Amino acid sequence: MANSPIRQSRAVRRIVRGQAVSDGAGVKLNRIIGQRDFDMLDPFLMLDEFRSDRAGDYLAGFPDHPHRGFETVTYMLAGRMRHADNQGNQGLLGPGSVQWMTAGRGIVHSEMPEQEDGLMWGFQLWVNLPARDKMTAPRYQDIAAESIPLVEPAAGISLRVIAGRFGDVHGPVNGIATDPLYLDLSLAAGMAIDIPLAADHNAFAYVYDGSVMIGPSSQSRDVARGELAVLDRGEHVQVSAGRAGGRLILVAGKPLAEPVAKHGPFVMNTPEQIVEAIRDFQSGRF
Numbered sequence: 001m002a003n004s005p006i007r008q009s010r011a012v013r014r015i016v017r018g019q020a021v022s023d024g025a026g027v028k029l030n031r032i033i034g035q036r037d038f039d040m041l042d043p044f045l046m047l048d049e050f051r052s053d054r055a056g057d058y059l060a061g062f063p064d065h066p067h068r069g070f071e072t073v074t075y076m077l078a079g080r081m082r083h084a085d086n087q088g089n090q091g092l093l094g095p096g097s098v099q100w101m102t103a104g105r106g107i108v109h110s111e112m113p114e115q116e117d118g119l120m121w122g123f124q125l126w127v128n129l130p131a132r133d134k135m136t137a138p139r140y141q142d143i144a145a146e147s148i149p150l151v152e153p154a155a156g157i158s159l160r161v162i163a164g165r166f167g168d169v170h171g172p173v174n175g176i177a178t179d180p181l182y183l184d185l186s187l188a189a190g191m192a193i194d195i196p197l198a199a200d201h202n203a204f205a206y207v208y209d210g211s212v213m214i215g216p217s218s219q220s221r222d223v224a225r226g227e228l229a230v231l232d233r234g235e236h237v238q239v240s241a242g243r244a245g246g247r248l249i250l251v252a253g254k255p256l257a258e259p260v261a262k263h264g265p266f267v268m269n270t271p272e273q274i275v276e277a278i279r280d281f282q283s284g285r286f
Contacts, residue, residue, distance in 0.1 A: 010197065010234035012214050012221040018049065018228070024111075025060035028052060032206060032228045034126070041202050041230060042255040043178045045070060045267060046126035049208065053119040061112035066286055067103035068277045069134040069267040071127040071176070074099045074111070075162065075184070075249070077208075079120035085109035086286065089140055096145030098162055100173045102129070104136040106277070106286035123206075123249065130177050130256050131269050143172045156188030164252070166195070178253040185239065186247045187212065192240035195250060203231040203252035211242035223248075 016038045018030040027050060032038070034046030052058055061081075074081070076093045083099065084090035086108040093099055101109070113120060129136070149161045149169045159166060163173035164181030171182065179198070187193065197203055205214055206228045213220040214229050216238060223229045231237060237250070259269045266277040280286060 007236055008199070008234040009216040010203065010231040010237040011216065011219045012223070012229045013232045014230045015221065015223060016228045016230065017226060021048075023048070024062035024065075027060060027062065028057040030226065033204075038228075040260070041204060042257065043128040043253050044125060044202070044204070044251065045128055045260075045262070046124070047204075047206065047228070048124045049122075049206070050124070051119075051121045051208075053117075055117050058113050058120045059116065062110060063112070064108050064110045065265055066106060066108045066281045067101075067265045068106045068281075068286070069273075070103060070129050072099075072101045072103065073125040073127060073182070074101075074122065075125075075182075076122040079118065079122065080114040081111055081120075081122075082114045083109055083111045085138075087138065091140075091142045093142075094145065096148065096160075098141075098143040098148065098173070100141040100143070100163070100176070102136065102139045104129070104133070104138045106280060107138040108281075108286050125182075125251065126267075127176070127178055127180065127253065128256055128258075128260065128267060131258055133177055134268060134273075141173055147172050153193065154191070156191040157193055158186045159193075160184040178256070180253040181251065183250045184247075185250060187239065187241035187245055189241055189243050189245045191245075192238065194236055194238050196236045197231075197234065197252050198254070199233060199235045200254070201252040202255050203237070203250070205229045205231065205237070205239070205248050205250045207246060207248045209248075210244045210246035212246035212248060213240045213242070214238070
């Protein structure tokens with residue numbers, strides 16, 4: 001009988017802490033990807049966590065602003081945010097919901113809190129588009145909380161499958177060039193899970209509550225609230241919760257390995273394309 005191939009378990013390559021920033025009209029954020037010490041993890045350009053129960057930290061929101069050349073992914077844990085754009089689209093993001101927006105060739109939109117007090121908590125992730133898709137038509141995938149599958153593989157372990165798949169369960173987000181996996185995991189104290197990953201995809205885990213241990217037992221690293229673990233390549237990752245349990249997002253995607261030119265809300269492949277994007281926006285061609 002032939003021996004089964006050994007599956008390589010992903011270890012933690014490095015741990016990154018976010019930096020406090022202000023964006024939009026003064027919204028206070030924790031920027032983890034896209035900051036001075038961690039510019040990007042191909043194809044992921046930016047990851048922000050917004051978390052505050054002080055209205056002054058978020059109430060001004062994100063008034064009309066443009067995007068071109070990438071995708072924005074907003075995942076709400078708590079609070080209500082209304083989005084609208086210059087194509088006539090609008091919708092409300094509530095707790096547990098997701099919006100995956102493909103900006104493509106250009107869109108102008110706003111994201112404004114629809115509450116005057118209480119907790120506002122969630123994430124925005126920027127995902128790069130391949131050169132062939134940067135000038136595609138914009139589109140939205142607005143996913144209600146109840147449309148995101150919840151999997152409970154064992155008592156004390158649950159995960160929401162936003163994109164990609166876990167076992168036979170597929171997330172509702174589809175048609176994304178980078179073939180992403182986006183999971184929201186919750187582990188009770190002492191519980192552990194082994195999650196398959198595409199071997200050639202870049203991946204990270206961001207702990208937003210409690211703490212977890214990540215990696216094979218001989219190399220496992222403790223990752224605390226507010227820390228992002230960049231994972232080495234491999235076919236699966238082992239995660240176990242600390243004494244108080246842990247909650248985290250696990251995200252992976254196919255690297256594009258293409259040149260990146262960034263300027264604010266525009267992400268293209270060359271500086272010349274950035275100049276063109278600015279001109280198109282200023283000329284009202286978005």
